[in-house]
Amino acid sequence: MAEEKRENRKGPRRRRPAFEMRISTKYAPRKVAEGQPLSCISDTSLKHDQLLELYRYLKLTRLVEERIVNLYRQTKVVGGVYRSLGQEATAVGSAYALRPDDFITPIIRDLGAVFVKGIRPREIFAQYMAKAWGPSGGKDLNVHFGYMEKGFLGPISHLGDMIPVMTGILLGARMQKKDIVGLAYIGDGGASTGAFYEGMNFAAVQRLPLIVIVESNHYAYSTPTSMQTAVRNLAEKAAAFGIPGYIVDGNDVIACYEVTSQAIKHARAGHGTVLIEAKTYRRKGHAEHDDQRYVPEGEIEYWEKQNDPIDRFERFLVDQKVATKEKLDAITADVMREINEDSDWAESSPMPEPETAVYGVFDNSIVPPAFRPKVLES
Amino acid sequence: MSTALKKERKFERPPRGGMSTMVEAIRAGIWEEMERDPTVFLIGEDVGVYGGAFKVTEGIIDHFGKERVVDTPISEAAIVGAACGAALMGMKPVAEFQFIDFISCGFDLLTNYAAKCRYRWGANIPAVFRGPCGSGVRSGPFHSLNAESFFLNTAGLKIVEPATAYDAKGLIKAAIRDPDPVLYFEHKKLYRLPRLREELPEDDYIVEIGKARTARAGRDVSIITFGAQVLTALDAAEELEKEGLDIEVIDLRTLAPLDKESILASVKKTSRVLILHEASLTGGIGGEISAIISQEAFEWLDAPVVRVASIDTPVPYSPPLEDYYLPQVNDVVEAARKLAAY
Numbered sequence: 001m002a003e004e005k006r007e008n009r010k011g012p013r014r015r016r017p018a019f020e021m022r023i024s025t026k027y028a029p030r031k032v033a034e035g036q037p038l039s040c041i042s043d044t045s046l047k048h049d050q051l052l053e054l055y056r057y058l059k060l061t062r063l064v065e066e067r068i069v070n071l072y073r074q075t076k077v078v079g080g081v082y083r084s085l086g087q088e089a090t091a092v093g094s095a096y097a098l099r100p101d102d103f104i105t106p107i108i109r110d111l112g113a114v115f116v117k118g119i120r121p122r123e124i125f126a127q128y129m130a131k132a133w134g135p136s137g138g139k140d141l142n143v144h145f146g147y148m149e150k151g152f153l154g155p156i157s158h159l160g161d162m163i164p165v166m167t168g169i170l171l172g173a174r175m176q177k178k179d180i181v182g183l184a185y186i187g188d189g190g191a192s193t194g195a196f197y198e199g200m201n202f203a204a205v206q207r208l209p210l211i212v213i214v215e216s217n218h219y220a221y222s223t224p225t226s227m228q229t230a231v232r233n234l235a236e237k238a239a240a241f242g243i244p245g246y247i248v249d250g251n252d253v254i255a256c257y258e259v260t261s262q263a264i265k266h267a268r269a270g271h272g273t274v275l276i277e278a279k280t281y282r283r284k285g286h287a288e289h290d291d292q293r294y295v296p297e298g299e300i301e302y303w304e305k306q307n308d309p310i311d312r313f314e315r316f317l318v319d320q321k322v323a324t325k326e327k328l329d330a331i332t333a334d335v336m337r338e339i340n341e342d343s344d345w346a347e348s349s350p351m352p353e354p355e356t357a358v359y360g361v362f363d364n365s366i367v368p369p370a371f372r373p374k375v376l377e378s
Numbered sequence: 379m380s381t382a383l384k385k386e387r388k389f390e391r392p393p394r395g396g397m398s399t400m401v402e403a404i405r406a407g408i409w410e411e412m413e414r415d416p417t418v419f420l421i422g423e424d425v426g427v428y429g430g431a432f433k434v435t436e437g438i439i440d441h442f443g444k445e446r447v448v449d450t451p452i453s454e455a456a457i458v459g460a461a462c463g464a465a466l467m468g469m470k471p472v473a474e475f476q477f478i479d480f481i482s483c484g485f486d487l488l489t490n491y492a493a494k495c496r497y498r499w500g501a502n503i504p505a506v507f508r509g510p511c512g513s514g515v516r517s518g519p520f521h522s523l524n525a526e527s528f529f530l531n532t533a534g535l536k537i538v539e540p541a542t543a544y545d546a547k548g549l550i551k552a553a554i555r556d557p558d559p560v561l562y563f564e565h566k567k568l569y570r571l572p573r574l575r576e577e578l579p580e581d582d583y584i585v586e587i588g589k590a591r592t593a594r595a596g597r598d599v600s601i602i603t604f605g606a607q608v609l610t611a612l613d614a615a616e617e618l619e620k621e622g623l624d625i626e627v628i629d630l631r632t633l634a635p636l637d638k639e640s641i642l643a644s645v646k647k648t649s650r651v652l653i654l655h656e657a658s659l660t661g662g663i664g665g666e667i668s669a670i671i672s673q674e675a676f677e678w679l680d681a682p683v684v685r686v687a688s689i690d691t692p693v694p695y696s697p698p699l700e701d702y703y704l705p706q707v708n709d710v711v712e713a714a715r716k717l718a719a720y
Contacts, residue, residue: 078516078695078697079516079517079695130516130695130697131696136695137696138694138695138696138698138699139518139519139692139695139696139699140518140519140695141518141695144518144519156519156520157477157479157521158479158482158483158520159452160452189451189452190452192451192452192453192456193452193453193454193483194453194455194483195483220423220451220452221423221424221428221431221476222427222428223423223424223428223449223451223452227449227451228451229451293427293428294428351696351697351698352696352699353698354698354699354702355702356699357694357698357699357700358689358691358702361690361691361692370691371689372689372709373659375684375686375712375716375717376682376713376716376717376720
């Protein structure tokens, strides 16, 4: 039946994809000569002040996380602490390519992108310490919140779910004639979920301006990427959706910026969805409690010494005479000032009042707040 | 780069019996069943080398090898589906959800496939689906779920949740031996709670699925509960004892199928019932139990059946909010006091 129907149909031929399916490796990690330290690509449109702004975001991300770890050790952080140590460049570089009204949805390792989107460190500190002044008022943790007006859509713990949600953001935007793109982050682990595939497929078939960055950081909790997927490069999954795939050196902040800019151009021009695989490395465990027993000896040290994204970028900035070491130190000092101020602010916040738990499940002008019902009160 | 793992650890086979926390009891139960029956295997995220997020399966891969401890991608639908398939082939999978919150990602296969195979075509699925549930550990809305109500209205799934180390071991063994799919919920707050450490027998035992236990015998009020709330109930009972109230605490252990006989026997004994659970009140198991009681033991009641549970919100993260969310000993004491005076 179905076969007959298809043969009889005399409809117009479907449009061919505007771009040939291919994996672009222009920004992929490159081998350097033995003993030569890694830097960043120099082919960039970024101006000096922009490069220094990128540097500020990188340092902000790393130092905020270090402060959170300190607060955690002082038992001021209520839940777990999740680091992006060693992969800050992916989040910062990619988000920096967006316009202010574009959207991001990060995962837990994208604090840098959250800052680029205009969220302040104080909000993150307050979230980690479960304080009343945090954006969720203590109801949820870390980056699990959102600001529609800033184009920031916080994730939930269920990986992959935000891909279809971002697809819907873009579908809605298209209906409203808004010219925005959406940048969604996912890990090598999250890319194994059904929601990821369904969301990608739907966005691709709708040609929505969705850019998905798969942060391939070697581990999903303890599971190595080789146990997560049979493809060699996660960018190859783009073929399954009929969209272009890119591989980028996730520890080169400029490459991350450039590759995302290119993807955004593609998406804004109406050519649809793009998948970018950022090759990077998670130097810390899944969370602070993780002893990383599954990591081969020497691996972390290698990435720390040879391929730290901030070291690489500092080298680039000094070598290219964008800034002196003193200038970079001054930026770091300014970052520290902000962190001290914001962490003091967050610490000074009270904990939420217990009864505030009952508000906000529904519009409380229609459905009353969820107070615990009194028992046997006549 | 050397491929030697960072920390060489050797895990001994857990001793038969001896002082055990709940997590040790579950591990020992799984271990013994894997020794007893070569078709038993583990499947889940990070269950191998890492030993699971809560280390429930720690050391099992060292002893039984990766043939029988299958680390999966982050794919709950694949875990549940593959467990069903392997079970149809005569294997006995013990599948882990890293947190029970993620059971939602395997919901379709659990409720539509695992639960309905025997009924539709006579093929049974002897699989166990286990994982850490429960709140009170400051983990926020996505790592604190009590999921039983999502499944109570699906015929074909057994549901158990232990409150003691003894029951944890006996129930995991019973679940593995059971010919039908069993959801085995482990309250994460109880895993290493010193209060629950107890001496376990050396011999092979199971705790029969479908049987409640009397955690504390009493005459005045029955508190029907399960999981971590058994401790809340026992604490409340101790508090009320000072006022001369003799409280009975029934630990359900199995939520589906419910042990109606034990529930009704306790109702007939005390004539006053308080149902306590950690999931939100509305649509919780308390409603079902209350309906059973009013339908089958109405004449025996001296007071309305009372439910105490978490409020109807997601599980909030911040300690003051979560404490407000959860039923506290005081809530139970006050409710039981009013019930006794009714």
